[in-house]
Amino acid sequence: MAVGVKDIALAAGVSLGTVSNVLNHPDRVSPRTRARVEQVMTDLGFVPNESARQLRAGRSRTLAYVVLDASNPFFTDVARGIEESVAARDLSLFMCNSDNRADRERNYLKRLEEQRVAGVLLTPVEPESSLLDQISGRGTPIVIVDRTRAGNTHCSVAVDDVLGGRLALEHLLDRGHERIAFVGGPATIGQVRDRHAGALAALADAGLDESHLLRIDTSALSVGEGRQAAQRLAGIPRSRRPTAALCANDLLALGLLQQCVTTGVAVPGDLAIVGYDDIEYAGAAAVPLTSVRQPRLQLGRTAAELLLDEVENPDHTHQQITFTPDLVARESSRRA
Amino acid sequence: MAVGVKDIALAAGVSLGTVSNVLNHPDRVSPRTRARVEQVMTDLGFVPNESARQLRAGRSRTLAYVVLDASNPFFTDVARGIEESVAARDLSLFMCNSDNRADRERNYLKRLEEQRVAGVLLTPVEPESSLLDQISGRGTPIVIVDRTRAGNTHCSVAVDDVLGGRLALEHLLDRGHERIAFVGGPATIGQVRDRHAGALAALADAGLDESHLLRIDTSALSVGEGRQAAQRLAGIPRSRRPTAALCANDLLALGLLQQCVTTGVAVPGDLAIVGYDDIEYAGAAAVPLTSVRQPRLQLGRTAAELLLDEVENPDHTHQQITFTPDLVARESSRRA
DNA sequence: GTGAAGAATTGAAAGGTTTCAACTGAGGCG
């Protein structure tokens, strides 16, 4: 049924080696035989068996991006950046969605290592897992995307989330807010911790203590959780209720915003809102959303470049690159 | 460097066959030797070589979903449904983003076939391409997602887009609109054609001719294109300008809406808007968006079930399943 | 017409796993 190089060789009247050369070193084959072999290949519908090739040749033509949350537009933009860089080379990119679950992340990493992919891009659920060291120690390069990791054991590309949190909070202080909610969670997510830390730092610099930043913990960074956060805020007596909310990402902010608009809480009048990521929908929201913008495409492009270098360049050295975010002020945090 | 079954066998003092049995038929091995072999495996950091396994065993433990547009939330929800079904089995799912480009789709399909994946889920750029017949003819099952295809050569799962277009247009007629824009394109996208056809059919049923549906062609189904469509609408003299717009998807609708709000066109007062897909952001928009809802998760789940059946069940028969959409009426098309 | 150099082709070995028929040894039964 399945036609292999052997069949091609037989049908074209050449040896196995020649067929292989047509595939991998066309220059070594005379134009005439090459044409003949290629003709036979299309006639017989030959599809090279990548498993066999990989087994023998060692290399693989595949990269993978294990993404934290495929339904978050931020990550799909990062992925687009990665694809831009990968597309140039003769490689393909597979995406895997860990969906914020450590077991799924582990499972995908295991599978990818078994497949002997050329390299892995990873936005980790568990950045400190020793599994990463094991895998790269065994020869599958891993580049960390949108995170950093203790020890310079891997290449990484990240945006300064502490700075981002700081920018957002400074913006709100500047707008006169002094009772501010930080909406985000779970705290296991590094991005959330860093953004929160940045906000606290800005607060401290302004001479205010931690009590000015009310933490509203969510179980995920999703629109639904944002809506729930709105209800929790609404439950706080007006005198103590925050006048502004800094959300750990735009999905939360959009959910929060939507619920506020629905229940008649004026934005930014009763509650100013700042999001994070500046996804495409942020500007299209009921009240255009102030947000912290990150260079998403460049994040992806750079990560892919680093991985490709690690794959191709024998004297590669690990690099940790950090980009700087900036704040895009819009209606949702306009001065009252 | 790389440790293989041979090394394990040597270290554990058993034969190759026994190591393989520990991996694939643990029941055939006595508990004692199994424990010993497994211990050695973890000690030595053994990672089975999937290429070799696949080469010998023929089968593969991988499915792939080639998605039309990874940044469209509609498709990420479909993917989530697929993953739900796949997760139960001992399989992994890779995602590939064709990004609406035929060359990328072809390239991914080629690669996946070379990898000998167990099966492919595909939302096609080119549903009628003969490549699909070739691939499935050579033994890699393909299930078409969110499209149908002429001839019952493949399983497919789709939503009735003609009906959806009809529902949307009937809704607008019902709201008293008689000059309506259809915003969408390019016409090469089947979903766009079907939704447009449904709208035309509804128009005909109402005794109105085609001139009542102004076609505004876009080059993609994206937020940016939606904004541009708004500008084109604005360029039409008020007397002839449509009073309502039916968008081929929500991204267009959100862009259109955003631009309208920005430039002071009242929605729904000056322009009623209906979107399509009912993505999560639709309800959170500046003006909550009326949209045609599709059973996204179920679409994915069902597609995966069909593929798994085709993979596992020797006397599988192809099925074409069509779901029914419904309209969610919100603010953006409220009666004037 | 000969020899050398270079181009094109060949065929066997190798890569890491699974499969399967054959083998071993232990336990049960007469």
Added chain:
DNA sequence: CGCCTCAGTTGAAACCTTTCAATTCTTCAC
């Protein structure tokens, strides 16, 4: 005590390709 059975184990063959040293063919200079 010998025979049979059966669970557990073995080792060679097979999967399909690439690689590379060896071989044959072609061309060209003298």
